[in-house]
Amino acid sequence: MLQPMTAKELEYVADSMSNEDLLMKQCAAVVAASMTPAIRNCCTQMISMHQQHYDSLMHAIQHHQQVAPTQPQ
């Protein structure tokens, strides 16, 4: 049985999505500027990791929409 997400959890999810979004862009900036193969590889992999994290967080919101109350409790 799925429990409703708390307001606090939603705040953390939203903040985390901002973090993941920013990190994707920052990693892209490193890939564009970097001349060191190891750093480029690391940041290229990280872009897809941050994308996956963003998707997981988005999925968590969507998954909890159905059990969220519409009135304050």
Added chain:
Amino acid sequence: MNHQANKQLLSEEDLASTVLSDLKRVVREYATAATESTCPDMRQLFTKLLNNTLNAQGQLFTAMQQANMYNTASPALRQELDKQAQQYKQTQQQTKQFLQQNLGGQQQSMYVPAGGQQQGSQSQHQSYFN
């Protein structure tokens, strides 16, 4: 022209350092989120993202260190290690006595670390518990 100026504004090292420190911050935030979660599935999600981010931070750190972009802190001196080991052996002894006095003959169950995801490092860490 503008694009080129932007590219040179921050060095590769500065950009990588920014990512590294943001990863450190995000690790802390996921740890806080996981410990303050009420829903089991949310705790599980934050814990998973925490572990992934922690691993990524470690990988970037290693890559930066190998590219000489990171000055490691100077090693602790032998006498400092001796001092701390001495002091905490005493603390450990006192706590053992405290526990024996307060728990008496109650059987103490053996602590077994949970989760076997990092099986490679587990046997290595086992020795620290003994």
